[in-house]
Amino acid sequence: MLQTISETSQAVQQLHALFAECWERELAENPITASYIGDPRFNALWPDLSPSALAASEAANRDALARLQALPREPLPAEEQLNFDLFQHELQARLAVLPFQPLAYAISAREGPQSLNELAEIMPLDSVADVEVWLQRLRGLPRYLEQYSALLRQAALEGRTQPRLLMERVLPQLQMQVDPKVQADPSQSPFFSAFARLPARLGDSAIARLQSEAKAVIAQAVLPAYQAFKSYFENEYLPACRDSVGISDTPEGLAYYQNRIEFHTTTRLTAQEIHQIGLDEVARIHAEMKRVMDGLGYSGSLAQFFEFLRSDPQFYCQSAEELFAAYVMCAKKIEPELCKLFGKLPRTPYGLRAIPMTSAPNTTAAYYSGPSDDGLRAGFYYVNLYRPEMRPKYEIEVLTVHEAVPGHHLQIALAQEQQDLPKFRRFAGYNAYLEGWALYAETLGFELGLYQDPYSHFGQLTYDMWRAVRLVVDTGLHALGWSRQQAIDYFRANAAKTEVDIVNEVDRYIGWPGQALSYKIGQLRVLDMRRRAEASLGPSIDIRAYHDMLLDGGALPLDLLDRKVDAWITAQQTRPQTGQ
Incomplete structure (x- = not known):
């Protein structure tokens, strides 16, 4: 009826x-x-x-x-x-x-x-x-x-x-x-x-x-x-x-761990399935790292290259002030390039702040804090200035595209500005979408003119590897009986992160089961959606419209985002053609 x-x-x-x-x-x-x-x-x-x-x-x-x-x-x-x-x-x-x-x-x-x-x-x-x-x-x-x-x-x-x-x-x-x-x-x-x-x-x-x-x-x-x-x-x-x-x-x-897996990834994957995805991704990214090393003419092992990156002073700032200035310069370099990939950008600005020293020694390299709904507080990209001699310059570009733009700030600010959505959707926190988008945004750095320096490119791969390692380590710790030292050793052997970051990261996974799985699981699905759209639409795809569509409804579980992408592809294929 x-x-x-x-x-x-x-x-x-x-x-x-x-x-x-x-x-x-x-x-x-x-x-x-x-x-x-x-x-x-x-x-x-x-x-x-x-x-x-x-x-x-x-x-x-x-x-x-x-x-x-x-x-x-x-x-x-x-x-x-x-x-x-x-x-x-x-x-x-x-x-x-x-x-x-x-x-x-x-x-x-x-x-x-x-x-x-x-x-x-x-x-x-x-x-x-x-x-x-x-x-x-x-x-x-x-x-x-x-x-x-x-x-x-x-x-x-x-x-x-x-x-x-x-x-x-x-x-x-x-x-x-x-x-x-x-x-x-x-x-x-x-x-x-x-x-x-x-x-x-x-x-x-x-x-x-x-x-x-x-x-x-x-x-x-x-x-x-x-x-x-x-x-x-x-x-x-x-x-x-x-x-x-x-x-x-x-x-x-x-x-409880399976509950957290399903919550953070919005999938029904098991710990064992995610562990294997992580192992496969680690192997894939190792091959890409080797290609960058070959391009640099480096003949040593991956472990030796990691140690070179961790220890050579050329890769580190000498003061907190120098490190903060480098983050600011990177953010300003990215902003004018965004219009190449997005038709709609947020009105709300963002700024940079140092992570307070009460938590800086025990937290990650950076994080994002969203703007207020009343428009009186901007979004903020918080960077860790504790021990600048342990914060590599080659990570600055990839970290900035993740936490600021086109990562968290662009996505979260746009969602909050969509006044036609109910508030629970404007502030939705589906981690596989939020972190999957931000990790996908790291890959957009190439299209934004970043990673021109081979070490910066290796930094992007280091961050991709970091999230692949998370799949192995998080599931290892919480489902497969791994020790903390086993997790640290695996991390150190496979990613060029510094010791302070590795220890803080492993302790983060221990204290927050399953959250770290959302990044790579979300990124892989978002990358697959783009490949599907490009294969279906070919060179006619409007990448700015595609990205706007991904962001225009706020965060979604991955299965619903899949459906949204498929519907958009169908609409593009059936749209009347204009011109000759």
Whole structure:
């Protein structure tokens, strides 16, 4: 039976009302996420980690799924059916992971309550009112850290802990928060750095008052809270942590890992299948590396070439300032070339920042932080300036196209600017798409005029190899019984990354099972989609239109992206031809 226009309209209204209601609830439940997105209503709050709050969140998601499935899907237009399917997918994924207690593993060497001062990086601090909201949030920090301790205590009782060797890396970060110099002078706290750089337009008297209040809050709330958390962490949690590194050694660990594989890759691949894909990719990229080495006239082994790249001073900057300037120059070189490959570019700008030193020693070479929804905060490409003598110049181009443009910033900013999409889609986080796109963007460097220097080309291959190694190492650690040292040795033997990066990366995979699989699995699928489009359309393909199509609906699971590409190819083939 044909549906009336009014029935269709009513179904769409009901669907979007549910989207909006759930979005509001999720922001209220996740104030840090709200701050990241740029919704200021919850900037004074922390997440509620109490058992009652977590139970209420689960119940609300189950209710939302039931209400969604009670809505009629058939009357909806095709685009709204896609919205329906994606929202159902998201709710089901949230519920499917809950039996594994994912919050038990939320703390890692690179993320967690040890570095909450870095939240100031995304907080608006442009007015006296803004700063007072941040102070209010800091006053509430003790309750949040108490709840976090209780969460870890329950996790330890259930055997759901992070590995001890990983958590030992958290202790120095906590020590920075409670260092004796901070106890003697609160202005030495990592939390005070945001108050030390308040804008001059606030006025001298207001700045002096706010800084005085900040010192008092740090001394009376922040410092005692961190002292209590560090005491619990060091004396109770750390001794209870497991000696093993694989998630398979935790309750239902292998099932949890398969859940994470499916979540991060949006596929049904098994750990063994992904491990083999990784081995095949490692072999393929080795052959490409050998061709570059032959072009340079290098007659030594791959291992010897890796050591040459790691140790020769010509490949490294001498200071953090020199390294930062090199990143800025690279970003500026790429931007004017983007119009060759894209018809639509984001209006939102991005900038470069150094990763804060509270986390820089324990995190990756760079990362991207998205813009705010209100347009008041740009996107930022964060680069690691810790130990510049270990950050090779030949990686700068490939890292920049991944994290900035045409990688994460271009894709994420464009998605957020699409006001016709529901918010859950504008901010969707399908890792296989997000990271698959960014890794695909690395290959676009050739079309953007990069990698002209053979060492820079080798840097691109090093990054491709890095993601192939991830498939082998992540599955090795979490499903095949590999040790941490085995993972480090395999990484070192197959990629020219420096020692500090290799160790940080392996520890990242240990603490975040499955996430690292999304890059290469996503890239391989996106590359296959482009080959399919080029084979079908030949030289008539409009690559700018093709890329615009890939990006115009925000992040999608890979199977839905496949369908979208096939539909676009068919539309191009049936489009009326013009001209002679």
